Amino acid sequence: MRQYIIRRVLLMIPTLLGASILIFFVFALTPGDFVDTNLKLTPQRAQELRVLYGLDKPIIERYFIWIGNVLRGDFGFSFKYQEPVSDVIKHYLWNSFLIAFVSSILTWCIAVAVGVFSAIKRYSWFDTLVTLGVFAAMSFPSFFIGLLLIKYFALDWKVFPVGGMTTTGSELAGFGHWVDVAKHMFLPVLVLTMLSVGTLTRYFRTNMLEVIRQDFVRTARAKGLKEKVVVYKHALRNALLPAITLLGFELPALFGGAIITEKIFNWPGIGRIHMEALAFRDYPLLMGLTMLLAILTVVGNLIADVLYGVADPRVRLK
Known part of the structure; x- marks a missing residue:
């Protein structure tokens, strides 16, 4: 196991290097940039900004400067927010993680419960409604x-706020602050859960139907087990094993x-800032966000492979 993890970590290096080359050149070769879109700048000021941000250098040189800074934890400087990209990401990253994490927990709990029950009651009215x-x-x-x-919930019934993360002008702290955040995040979490739970429910239902037809399930029933x-002890445990692979894609989704x-x-x-950065052609911020997702994807796949080997003794990681 240790040698497998070491080899996978070493293979991550050329993978991330290739991803960095692709990410940088896709954005660098895109026509136009932040300076070009700012029509208020004079030609002299535009040239000064190009020199200041290093946009006047050859593209190969710019890549090596960028990747060198990335290795030191510096993803560049955001044109739109006028602060380091890493600071912008830190400021907004955990807000996305909050609603994505809660939505993922709800999605997996609902999908497992409904998917398993739907497989057990196959072709019943419950299965049809699901x-x-x-x-x-x-x-x-x-x-x-x-x-x-x-x-319905915000305008007609006025149960939850229309949007935002906290009430405008609110000075709540402690438990009151988190109650306010919970009210604001209810609707976005509900939307994300509704969009994700369907696919995952069908996935668990299909896995469960395949497992309950296998010989070890029939043997367990023949022994007189309830x-x-x-x-839940034999079939569900084996049906959940393939779902571990999906965990590799959950990590970038939580932060994306x-x-x-x-x-x-x-x-x-x-x-939201991804969309705004795209509209303003804030390429340093876009490259930083995309590179972060590439890192999380590679790390997530490594974690999924290791967990699959731990969960299923039949799998030997070599």
Whole structure:
């Protein structure tokens, strides 16, 4: 196991290096930049800014300067926010993590419970309703569901705030502050959960149907074990093993932000500033965000592989 982890970590180096080359050149070769889009600048001032930000240097030289700074933890300077990219990311990253983490917990709990019960009660009225609900939730775009929830819960019934993270002008602290944040995050969390739970429910239902047909489940039943023990101790444990692979994609999703949902609810997260940086062509911030997601993806895949080997003794990591 130790040698496997060491080899995977060493393989991460060329993978991330290739990702950095791709990320930098995609943004660097995109026509136009922050200076070009600012029509208020005189030609002299525009040239001064190009020299200041290093945009006048050859693209190869700019890449080596950028990757050298990244290795030291410096992702550059944001044109839009006029502060280091790392500070901008730190400021908004945990806001996105908050709603994504809560949504992921709810999604997995609901998907496991509903998916398993739907597999046990296959072709029943419950299974039919779940199937209809799953496809209905998956068919609506996030902006439509978000606007619909805002209309009913925020405007008509006035149960939850329209958007933002805290009440404007609020000076609440401690427990009161977190209650206020919880009220504001309810609707975006509900949208993210509705969009994610459908696919994951079908995934667990399919896995459970495959497992309950296998010989070891029939053997457990033949021994006279109770149905609950057969389902939840033997079948469910094996049905959850393939889901560990999905955990590798959860890590970047937790920090990547939900672009459309955060924009609709005016939630100050990574997804929203990603859209704003794209509109302003703030390429240093875009490269920093994309590089961070690349790192999280590689690390998430490593964690998933290791956890799969730990959870299933039949898997030998070599």
